[in-house]
Amino acid sequence: MSTLTSTPETRSPGSPGSGPGRSGRATPARRAGILRRALRLRSTQIALGILGVIAILALFGGALAPDNPLAQNTGAVLQGPGGAHWLGTDYLGRDVLSRLMAGTGRSVVGALEAVAVGLVAGVAPGLASLWLGRTFEWIALRIVDAFMTLPYVVFAVAVTGIFGNSLNTAMLAVGALIAPRYFRIARAAALGLTRAQYVEAAELFGASRRRILRTHVWGKILPTIAVTTAQALATALLIVSSLAFLGLGVEPPLPTWGELLSSDLDYLAQQPWAPLVPGLLIMITAGALNALADAIRDSGAVLQFDDTALDTAPDAAPDDPEPLAADRSAYGVL
Amino acid sequence: MSGQAAETQAQRESAGTQGLERTLAYARAAVRIVSVPVTVFLIATFATYALGALGGANPAAEVLGQDATPAAIARLDHQFGLDRPFLVQYFTWLGHALTGNLGKSYFTSIPVSTSVGQALPVDASIAVLALCFAVLIGGGAGIAAALRQGSRLDRAVTLICSGVATVPPFIVGIALIVVFAVFLKVLPSGGYVGLTADPGQWLRFALLPGLALSAEGAAAIARQLRTSLVGALRENYVLGAAARGLPARRVLFRHVLRNAAGPALTVLGLEIPNLIGGAVVAEKIFALPGVAQLALQAGTEHDIPVIQGTLLVTIGVVLISNIAVNLALVAVNPQGRRGTRTVRPQAAARGAAAQPTAGAVA
Numbered sequence: 001m002s003t004l005t006s007t008p009e010t011r012s013p014g015s016p017g018s019g020p021g022r023s024g025r026a027t028p029a030r031r032a033g034i035l036r037r038a039l040r041l042r043s044t045q046i047a048l049g050i051l052g053v054i055a056i057l058a059l060f061g062g063a064l065a066p067d068n069p070l071a072q073n074t075g076a077v078l079q080g081p082g083g084a085h086w087l088g089t090d091y092l093g094r095d096v097l098s099r100l101m102a103g104t105g106r107s108v109v110g111a112l113e114a115v116a117v118g119l120v121a122g123v124a125p126g127l128a129s130l131w132l133g134r135t136f137e138w139i140a141l142r143i144v145d146a147f148m149t150l151p152y153v154v155f156a157v158a159v160t161g162i163f164g165n166s167l168n169t170a171m172l173a174v175g176a177l178i179a180p181r182y183f184r185i186a187r188a189a190a191l192g193l194t195r196a197q198y199v200e201a202a203e204l205f206g207a208s209r210r211r212i213l214r215t216h217v218w219g220k221i222l223p224t225i226a227v228t229t230a231q232a233l234a235t236a237l238l239i240v241s242s243l244a245f246l247g248l249g250v251e252p253p254l255p256t257w258g259e260l261l262s263s264d265l266d267y268l269a270q271q272p273w274a275p276l277v278p279g280l281l282i283m284i285t286a287g288a289l290n291a292l293a294d295a296i297r298d299s300g301a302v303l304q305f306d307d308t309a310l311d312t313a314p315d316a317a318p319d320d321p322e323p324l325a326a327d328r329s330a331y332g333v334l
Numbered sequence: 335m336s337g338q339a340a341e342t343q344a345q346r347e348s349a350g351t352q353g354l355e356r357t358l359a360y361a362r363a364a365v366r367i368v369s370v371p372v373t374v375f376l377i378a379t380f381a382t383y384a385l386g387a388l389g390g391a392n393p394a395a396e397v398l399g400q401d402a403t404p405a406a407i408a409r410l411d412h413q414f415g416l417d418r419p420f421l422v423q424y425f426t427w428l429g430h431a432l433t434g435n436l437g438k439s440y441f442t443s444i445p446v447s448t449s450v451g452q453a454l455p456v457d458a459s460i461a462v463l464a465l466c467f468a469v470l471i472g473g474g475a476g477i478a479a480a481l482r483q484g485s486r487l488d489r490a491v492t493l494i495c496s497g498v499a500t501v502p503p504f505i506v507g508i509a510l511i512v513v514f515a516v517f518l519k520v521l522p523s524g525g526y527v528g529l530t531a532d533p534g535q536w537l538r539f540a541l542l543p544g545l546a547l548s549a550e551g552a553a554a555i556a557r558q559l560r561t562s563l564v565g566a567l568r569e570n571y572v573l574g575a576a577a578r579g580l581p582a583r584r585v586l587f588r589h590v591l592r593n594a595a596g597p598a599l600t601v602l603g604l605e606i607p608n609l610i611g612g613a614v615v616a617e618k619i620f621a622l623p624g625v626a627q628l629a630l631q632a633g634t635e636h637d638i639p640v641i642q643g644t645l646l647v648t649i650g651v652v653l654i655s656n657i658a659v660n661l662a663l664v665a666v667n668p669q670g671r672r673g674t675r676t677v678r679p680q681a682a683a684r685g686a687a688a689q690p691t692a693g694a695v696a
């Protein structure tokens with residue numbers, strides 16, 4: 001028996017093989033066509049436009065800001081929107097618009113960092129779990145299950161409490177919890193491919209695992225990973241903001257979106273509309289990322305895999321695919 | 335054992351043996367439902383304990399301050415049990431934790447179980463309230479959308495659900511405060527009264543946090559329930575039930591919902607960590623004296639036993655809720671129910687055939 005056809009008991013026995021049928025089509029040229037089709041959608045264009053603006057703000061927000069985001073002005077605290085300060089001032093008289101623009105960088109970098117950690121620490125073991133034998137697979141799945149039970153925010157509170165409060169520590173903690181999601185997605189996406197006839201054929205021809213991974217698996221799961229990444233970024237942005245809201249990963253007086261919201265909270269009676277702008281900014285960014293994820297998914301480049309292979313775990317009885325298999329979107333995992 | 339062999343065997347066996355086999359199958363299912371969480375619990379608690387050790391904090395030195403002599407530090411290390419091998423420390427800690435002893439705060443010497451015990455009911459009561467809201471609002475919206483598929487209501491539910499997914503949980507909380515506390519002035523913006531102390535006051539304080547926390551879960555349930563209901567409503571047995579003249583309400587609640595509830599329940603299980611994570615933020619918005627405030631406070635002092643204790647309790651709560659969701663899944667699954675009432679050889683054989691593979695995984 002070949003090492004590539006991995007252990008049968010993880011293939012939920014009752015589930016109809018989703019098979020790699022659809023996946024055989026995504027040649028590079030074809031994929032480029034798919035991307036172009038996704039780009040032609042109005043929603044994709046809008047989402048990319050928003051993300052472009054956010055990226056510019058993240059890179060140059062501090063330089064473009066009309067005011068010094070750190071300059072306090074005790075003579076003009078808690079002012080409403082007006083000519084001098086378009087979005088008003090906060091409780092220390094700092095210009096809110098400038099703080100929003102200057103805070104974009106740290107909010108975005110935080111989310112990117114967490115997702116990068118999750119991507120690296122999740123995808124590689126996820127793929128490896130299909131090839132490295134049962135013991136590794138079993139241990140990896142249990143570790144993944146264990147980390148899936150931890151709520152992001154609680155874990156980040158604990159980790160920053162133990163290792164010290166900084167943006168990097170908080171984001172490493174969040175990344176450690178994003179990794180199991182990537183693990184499951186990568187594993188489920190590649191699972192069907194290991195059963196594909198062309199993979200078996202390649203194996204019979206004596207292709208190395210590395211070659212099979214690189215030429216037959218990686219390119220096919222890439223769109224799936226891209227969808228997950230867009231969604232993970234949206235999730236991470238919300239988590240980063242939640243943490244900043246709690247004062248984690250915040251290094252005062254440097255602003256972030258979440259920190260702006262948390263300082264608004266104390267002055268709701270005077271400025272009930274103040275949370276609106278940072279809140280909307282977070283929502284629009286997360287919404288654009290989700291729209292992008294949908295566009296990539298709908299473009300047809302993404303594998304359709306059955307995630308009963310996601311298996312295991314406190315949330316799904318492993319041998320009982322029938323009630324769970326129905327309608328569980330593989331993308332709902334994040 | 336192949337399914338066919340088991341089938342013929344089951345047909346030959348007397349009803350009594352079938353009963354025994356069924357009991358065994360249920361016992362195996364119970365072991366499986368429990369064994370995975372136990373493994374997960376061990377790994378997660380090990381990670382929790384290892385985190386504290388990896389932190390490299392020197393609690394004795396921190397407690398004693400800068401003028402501590404090495405001998406005094408060693409004595410305190412011994413008192414905290416920090417001079418023993420790591421694995422011994424872990425299993426001692428876990429053993430104590432399972433008997434309700436989570437150690438003492440390095441700084442205040444208050445037992446961690448006491449402080450967690452005071453804080454946990456705050457979160458638990460609000461989380462349960464939020465769960466009720468999520469099931470009621472999400473369930474209602476999901477059912478309504480599925481019954482009027484393609485209508486304006488259906489589209490509105492879909493739109494709101496995808497909108498809620500992009501809203502950070504604290505935005506909902508802030509919005510609720512602005513509407514109900516700042517403008518309408520009908521509910522307090524924060525604070526807490528114990529449920530046992532004064533249920534009426536408790537509800538006044540818990541209403542807004544409960545609502546804020548329920549938003550995400552409600553959206554997830556509504557979306558999932560709508561999808562699975564739309565599928566289930568097209569099944570032939572629905573047509574059959576209608577043809578037999580059963581009232582629509584009965585068909586919906588007794589037949590369709592039972593079949594469609596599985597995925598929604600699974601989603602609910604997946605939402606529970608989110609719910610707890612959201613509770614952390616809700617505590618801050620609504621000034622609730624909960625577990626997260628305890629953990630945040632402990633974090634500023636590197637009070638490791640308190641941090642470990644709160645994380646351990648969180649893991650425990652998530653796992654117990656997962657087990658509860660799995661049990662509920664078994665309860666609503668018609669396949670399982672059929673097995674308990676009339677023994678059907680096919681069903682028994684299918685159950686038996688599924689066991690060995692599942693056993694290997696679990």
